[in-house]
Amino acid sequence: MGFKAYVARRLVNTVIIVFVTVTLQFFIFRIMPGNPLAHFISPNFPLESRRALMEMWGLDKPMHEQFITYLSNLLTGKLGISFISQRYVIDEVLERLPNTILLMGSSTILMIVLGIHLGVLAGSRRGSKSDLASVTFGLLTQGLPVFFLGLLLMLTFSYYLPVATGGLINFPVAGTVSRPPPADLPRYFMDVLWHLTLPMVTLVIISFGGYTLIVRSLMIDVMAQDYILTAKAKGLPERSIIYGHGLRSILPPISTMVGLSLSGIVGGAVITETIFSWHGIGRYLYEAVLQNDYPVMQGTFFLLSMVTIIANLVVDLIYGLLDPRIRY
Amino acid sequence: MFRSYAVLLILCVTLNTFHMWVASSVPEISKYPINGPRLDEILFVYHATPEAAVAAIRKGDIDILSDIFRPSDVHVLSEDLNLNITFSQQTHYCYVAFNTRREPLNDKQFRKALAHLIPREEIASKLFEGIVVTPMLYETSPAFGRWHNPNVATYPYNPTRARQILASGGYGWDKDGKLIGPDSKPLRKVSFISPTQEEAPTSYEIAKLTVEEMKKIGLEVYQEPLSFDSLLTKVLTERSFDIYFLCVSNLGKYPRWLYDYYHSSLDVPDGDNTPGVRDTELDRLLYTFRFESETEEEGERAVWRAQELIADLAARVPVYSRYQIEAYRKGLEGMVEHRGVGYFTSGAFWTYLNLSRVGLPAGGKVKVDVGGRVRTLNPLYGSGAYEQKIITLIYxxxxxxxxxxxxxxxxxxxxxxxxxxxxxxxxxxxxxxxxxxxxxxxxxxxxxxxxxxxxxxxxxxxxxxxxxxxxxxxxxxxxxxxxxxxxxxxxxxxxxxxxxxxxxxxxxxxxxxxxxxxxxxxxxxxxxxxxxxxxxxxxGPFILAEEKPGEFWRLRANPNYFKRLPAVKTPVEGVGLEEWSLNLRTFSLIAVPILLVSIGYLILRRRVSTRI
Incomplete structure (x- = not known):
């Protein structure tokens, strides 16, 4: 089978997966216990008001009609109207997406760079102090609960240190920008970076360990291969052996890991976004689940699944470029 | 020398005490409507967690914080000398409800006995450290003013009384101490639905404590923790429950919810009459109160009598009411306590009209924690407490x-x-x-x-x-x-x-x-x-000037407001209370160490001279 036939087959599979995912997303949320009205149960919302809300949301219609409405909302790209805010889901997603991409993108890049670097270092020097330190630190940070680390950093750098140093060290308690933000662009940019620091550091500390441990393990296997021994015998510099021959050959599994983390860049980080009051997709999705806001859940999960499916497709296709042994 | 320092020390303490008293006293305002707004700007900001909000007010990032509900936060904020804390009764209550459609809960005497088994004091002291809630015996709390009827049957915690009621109702106990019905048959196992420990740990513990008490009198009862959504579906839609625990807040100024909670017309799927109360006399009184009373006095008579019947039915038994606890940084004045609401939260309209900085009758800015997610500012749809904080100042x-x-x-x-x-x-x-x-x-x-x-x-x-x-x-x-x-x-x-x-x-x-x-x-x-x-x-008194949804909402004073201040007074010249307080504190910081060092020096010198 040639590359074109492979691509065609993968595309057909992808379309089927998308349809199945979209259908499951509709029914799973409706099977879940509870309904969106639960959050309008208050003396201010008597029974007739709640019934009017059900009509307004279209939940009084038969299931097949709701499913058709849902599909048409996906096809128009509006993704439906949120029950809670009465805004188009796509508008709310686009409002939050830049914040999430900024936080998750920057932290993912940093964690990959740091994780791979430490993993290569540890794997290529097995048994050394740097190996021991990388493994220990990686295991420790990976095991830390994110809410604990996030709160610890927030209270230390945003409250105790500012108070102790008279504001010399002072990170913001909440938000993506100052409230209100600076008017001029350079200061605005710096302000965003200032707000980004703590949530980004939290995510990097929590996540880089996973990369380190996997890359280390892959590197240990690779460094024991005959071709590495040959390279050493040829007298190649160590750097060239490690990065040119060792790292190169473990790129396919690393690219799979990176590909899988792409959906996380769009999906956000619920706990970190909540602790630092970061206006992102993760918290949006979490609140939607709590409030049974079906259109938001359906819309955001649709976007997330699309990103995951496409990322998997792309990773599969570029495998051949990274590993010449793979033939379609 | 000793005398001089002693005078200085007494002066410091006296002035500090006086300052704290002045700053914490809230002015009395008796005539409405009042004019305003006094502030130039209000900035509502969002914090996603109580930790962030508490850190923000302590740090000085915000001036006002409402809805403080964790005892640990109350402790921390009370110790902060820059803050004042207020406690207000609010129209909120948590209750235990019985399904009156099912045996043995369809027996009023049985329900009354169970009502005496709710350990309210223990709940308030053990789970809330005795500071954030008050045990509650009345369906309509005193926060409702004239609408509260204090002369109704109440069910304070009293297991002995519970046993007496059961015995007088024909119930008995078998040789193992298990409760048996008036027909001498063992009672069926009863479930007590509560939220899960993960979702609402306190509610879970309350149910657990109450279930333990019920077991002690020989009732076969078990706790059934359910997710909040499942709980509501079972209770509100399906009516498939025996006993459940839940809370409700923002009950408004009038006890109108009594109609929704107890009128037989609302005993339908999704209706609020979850216990299934059907009482002709109660229906008549509630209808009169809700739709037919021409005067408040007439309404009051109907609703007082209705409360007596509701208390006697014991279909829904109050457990506790949470205080509205709020904190504000010193240096603000003009806040107004709103009955059943508090000083700054949603519905505290007069506060924001009248609020000002000390020494600055007009002008200035305040930063307020908005409390939660503002979903929409559409005034027709934004009915949540957080968006209403903003909307009521604009419309x-x-x-x-x-x-x-x-x-x-x-x-x-x-x-x-x-x-x-x-x-x-x-x-x-x-x-x-x-x-x-x-x-x-x-x-x-x-x-x-x-x-x-x-x-x-x-x-x-x-x-x-x-x-x-x-x-x-x-x-x-x-x-x-x-x-x-x-x-x-x-x-x-x-x-x-x-x-x-x-x-x-x-x-x-x-x-x-x-x-x-x-x-x-x-x-x-x-x-x-x-x-x-x-x-x-x-x-309204404020205009939406700027917003970044999910972050902040900046409101500026409406210069043409129809109830604006007659004439904007010029700011008071000179040192304000805050600066004065700061100077005093700086002075104390310098004076106290000098005093201590001097005392130490004198003691040391005396010892040295004694030895010589």
């Missing part, structure tokens, strides 16, 4: 209420006249409002009765859920002249005036072109004529 109503007594006071309507009429065989009420002549919209347009008429008709025609019950009795609205409005309503209830007087007033010139009120986001669309404004145009 006015025809009438307001005295924060202490709850009495109706004029607002956009300077006066009104009630006429009870007969149309055929039906009683109707005609309410004639006289509007303020100097009220304008934020964009400069004059407010007229056409706007009010438009608002009422628009809300009614579109069946806007939040206003259905307020406007359901409106038959006709007319505007004979720009400052007179006539509303004809079914029935002659005193709630007629309260209902139409409380609806949000929206500008006709903006809303008449709105194609779909549901998706309209007035704060996100620019004003068609006035630059710098959005379509979020109200007549």
């Amino acid at each position: 006015d109503s025809l009438l307001a209420s005295d924060p202490k007594t709850g009495e109706i006071v004029p607002y956009l309507a300077e006066g009104w006249k009630l006429q009870n009429l007969m149309v055929g065989k039906s009683k109707v009420q005609k309410i004639t409002f006289k509007l303020a002549r100097n009220a304008t919209w934020h964009d400069g347009e004059t407010l007229t009765s056409a706007d009010i008429r438009f608002s009422m008709e628009y809300l009614k025609q579109n069946r806007v859920p939040a206003f259905i019950s307020s406007l359901e009795r409106v038959i006709n609205v007319s505007d004979p002249d720009p400052y007179t409005l006539e509303v004809t309503m079914n029935g002659t209830s005193f709630f007629n005036l309260i209902d139409v007087g409380g609806i949000v007033i929206i500008p006709k010139h903006i809303w008449k072109d709105v194609s779909d009120w549901r998706t309209f986001q007035p704060d996100r669309e620019p004003h068609p004529k006035v630059k710098g404004l959005t379509k979020m145009v109200g007549t």
